[in-house]
Amino acid sequence: xxxxxxxLQRRIDWNEARSFEWxxxxxxxxxxxxxxxxxxxxPQEEWFRVFHxxxxxxxxxxxxxxxxxMGVIAGVSDLVCLLPNxxxxxIELKFGNNGLSPAQVSFRDFCQxxxxxxxxxxxxxxxxxxxxxxxxxxxxxxxxKENGS
Numbered sequence: 315x316x317x318x319x320x321x322l323q324r325r326i327d328w329n330e331a332r333s334f335e336w337x338x339x340x341x342x343x344x345x346x347x348x349x350x351x352x353x354x355x356x357p358q359e360e361w362f363r364v365f366h367x368x369x370x371x372x373x374x375x376x377x378x379x380x381x382x383x384m385g386v387i388a389g390v391s392d393l394v395c396l397l398p399n400x401x402x403x404x405i406e407l408k409f410g411n412n413g414l415s416p417a418q419v420s421f422r423d424f425c426q427x428x429x430x431x432x433x434x435x436x437x438x439x440x441x442x443x444x445x446x447x448x449x450x451x452x453x454x455x456x457x458x459k460e461n462g463s
Contacts, residue, residue, distance in 0.1 A: 339409075340409055341392075341407055341408065341409040344407055344436075344437070344438070345392060347438050348407070348435070348438055348441040348442075351438055351441075352364050352445065352451070355451070356450075356451070356452075360450075363395060363396045363450050364395050364396075364445070364450065365393070365394055366392060366393055366394075367390055367392075367394055368381075368386075369387070369388070369390045369392075388417040389415065389416075389418045389419075389420055390404075390421055391404035391405055391406040391418075391421060391432065392405060392407045393405040393407070395445070395448060395450060397448050397449060397450060398449045401430075401431065402430055402431070403431030403432065403444075403448050404421075404425055404431065404432045405433050405434075405435055405441060406418060406434050406435070407435055407441075408435075409436070414434070431448060
């Protein structure tokens with residue numbers, strides 16, 4: 315299946331990405347657009363800061379049992395973000411008016427109770443704002459300033 319969404323042919327800056335009309339039609343397409351924007355403006359050596367844990371999706375019973383034994387847990391967020399100073403954050407993505415499952419509510423509550431960052435994002439702009447708030451979306455100028463260039 316090919317996922318189609320608009321405007322991934324060109325690079326856009328972080329500020330434009332916040333309000334850009336992406337035309338995504340599913341949670342998968344939303345996640346792909348968010349990762350595209352993140353990787354477009356982040357040096358490749360920092361791509362490890364934001365990654366997906368393959369927790370969701372439809373599986374047959376054999377695969378489901380295998381993944382469960384490998385440590386898959388229902389409710390864990392879609393994106394894991396390694397933040398500055400040894401912190402970690404989690405982003406749950408939802409498309410449209412979809413709500414959190416009971417397992418996702420439990421994971422969110424666990425994160426918030428234990429001091430982990432957690433965010434619900436429904437758009438590329440919300441994700442970019444979260445990346446910026448958490449200190450993992452920096453412009454080229456900000457990176458050069460940090461490195462003393």
